[in-house]
Amino acid sequence: VNAPAPVDLLLRDATVLPLTEAGGVLAHTDVAIAEGAIAAVGPTGTLRVAPARTLEAHGRLLLPGLVNTHTHLGQTFMRGTAECMRLEDWLQRNRPYTQQLTAEDVYWFSLLGIVEMLRAGITTLADMFFFEEAVAEAAQLAGVRACLGQGIIEVPGAEGTYGPAEKRLQNSADFARRWHGAADGRITARLAPHSLYTISEGTLRETAAAARDLGVGVHTHVSETQTEVENCQAAFGRTPPAQFEHWGFLEAPFLAAHCVHLTPADIGLLDRPGVGVAHNPSSNMKLASGQAPVPRLLECAGLAVGLGTDSAASNDTLDLWKEMHLTALWHSWPEGAPAARRCLEMATRDGARALGMSEQIGTVEAGKRADLILVDLEQPQMAPLNSVERALVYAGLRSKIDLVLVDGEVVLEDGALLTVDEQEVLAQARGRARRLLAGLE
Numbered sequence: 028v029n030a031p032a033p034v035d036l037l038l039r040d041a042t043v044l045p046l047t048e049a050g051g052v053l054a055h056t057d058v059a060i061a062e063g064a065i066a067a068v069g070p071t072g073t074l075r076v077a078p079a080r081t082l083e084a085h086g087r088l089l090l091p092g093l094v095n096t097h098t099h100l101g102q103t104f105m106r107g108t109a110e111c112m113r114l115e116d117w118l119q120r121n122r123p124y125t126q127q128l129t130a131e132d133v134y135w136f137s138l139l140g141i142v143e144m145l146r147a148g149i150t151t152l153a154d155m156f157f158f159e160e161a162v163a164e165a166a167q168l169a170g171v172r173a174c175l176g177q178g179i180i181e182v183p184g185a186e187g188t189y190g191p192a193e194k195r196l197q198n199s200a201d202f203a204r205r206w207h208g209a210a211d212g213r214i215t216a217r218l219a220p221h222s223l224y225t226i227s228e229g230t231l232r233e234t235a236a237a238a239r240d241l242g243v244g245v246h247t248h249v250s251e252t253q254t255e256v257e258n259c260q261a262a263f264g265r266t267p268p269a270q271f272e273h274w275g276f277l278e279a280p281f282l283a284a285h286c287v288h289l290t291p292a293d294i295g296l297l298d299r300p301g302v303g304v305a306h307n308p309s310s311n312m313k314l315a316s317g318q319a320p321v322p323r324l325l326e327c328a329g330l331a332v333g334l335g336t337d338s339a340a341s342n343d344t345l346d347l348w349k350e351m352h353l354t355a356l357w358h359s360w361p362e363g364a365p366a367a368r369r370c371l372e373m374a375t376r377d378g379a380r381a382l383g384m385s386e387q388i389g390t391v392e393a394g395k396r397a398d399l400i401l402v403d404l405e406q407p408q409m410a411p412l413n414s415v416e417r418a419l420v421y422a423g424l425r426s427k428i429d430l431v432l433v434d435g436e437v438v439l440e441d442g443a444l445l446t447v448d449e450q451e452v453l454a455q456a457r458g459r460a461r462r463l464l465a466g467l468e
């Protein structure tokens with residue numbers, strides 16, 4: 028007879044929504060965690076394990092940590108600074124403020140954004156910005172999982188923010204070399220060209236080649252507005268996805284944020300393994316960009332669709348519960364479609380696949396890394412619990428997250444963040460935002 032296996036943590040008697048392909052809701056289930064991974068999942072009392080610590084999870088729902096596939100943490104200071112503007116004007120308006128940021132500012136605004144995300148049950152984020160070293164340090168400290176890219180942009184001015192013009196691709200590649208696989212694999216890296224309308228054709232071609240040489244992916248903005256598509260057609264005679272494909276971008280893992288305006292041919296081009304779309308409904312609504320063809324994209328066999336918050340400058344929260352809610356409500360789903368379930372999958376398993384992380388995270392099953400959250404079900408908006416999935420998506424905007432684990436480490440417990448001094452983060456962020464936004468109407 029085998030002795031019980033020693034494990035680090037046992038979550039006892041949870042209701043589990045594993046979000047695996049087949050998995051519905053599992054009542055009275057234990058989840059054992061060892062060496063940062065899920066060691067076993069089984070009916071309560073049946074796992075032959077000797078846990079160092081046991082946490083009672085009765086009355087709480089265990090699900091995979093949420094995956095935020097598109098954000099710009101350095102811009103968290105611009106929360107609540109805009110409304111009723113279109114993307115092009117809004118980008119112009121933000122630039123002078125963003126260009127005053129220092130690395131230290133980005134560090135503190137990243138911590139602010141990460142704290143907000145962890146409190147909302149987001150355990151993985153994909154970020155692209157400038158001073159990305161500072162974002163990586165913040166992610167490392169806070170204990171979140173992160174896929175990060177040092178931004179490449181070639182708009183005029185601000186060498187202090189974007190780096191010397193001729194070194195921006197090199198800086199992005201250097202960042203990827205330094206951070207890909209860092210923090211025990213919690214941090215991965217991608218190259219992050221802003222978009223095809225803010226970078227020269229030469230640099231974009233070199234970026235695609237550099238991604239293939241480095242063996243890393245690319246994170247960029249694609250077909251966000253009708254204007255972008257029209258300008259791309261005029262300049263190159265192709266749509267943005269076709270032009271990215273022409274430059275060789277689709278040969279490396281490719282994360283395309285927005286994809287609001289796509290032709291059927293675009294969807295066909297993007298439908299391949301290794302391509303992810305980050306759908307950002309709040310940002311698309313706020314900047315009047317339009318409505319991405321989400322139900323159509325979800326029919327693709329290869330392409331993965333995740334959800335993103337975009338930055339606090341265009342959202343203004345960094346909360347995927349809201350993005351799930353909007354995705355379920357906004358789109359024209361086929362009659363009778365399981366929209367809530369699909370939204371939960373986008374926020375977990377499909378988001379993980381969009382980031383090339385489906386082997387590691389995105390479901391509750393043995394062998395995956397232990398990125399898990401516990402949601403309190405003893406809340407009025409969760410009663411009666413006629414459907415776990417619909418309750419989470421349509422009524423769960425104020426879900427109370429009791430526990431957050433990343434890579435098996437407890438990051439949040441009983442309402443307290445264990446990795447970051449939250450009061451200091453708020454104080455730093457407020458002071459720095461006052462300085463940066465002085466003069467903003």
Ligand SMILES: [Zn+2]
Pocket residue numbers: 097098099248284337338
């Ligand atoms: Zn963005």
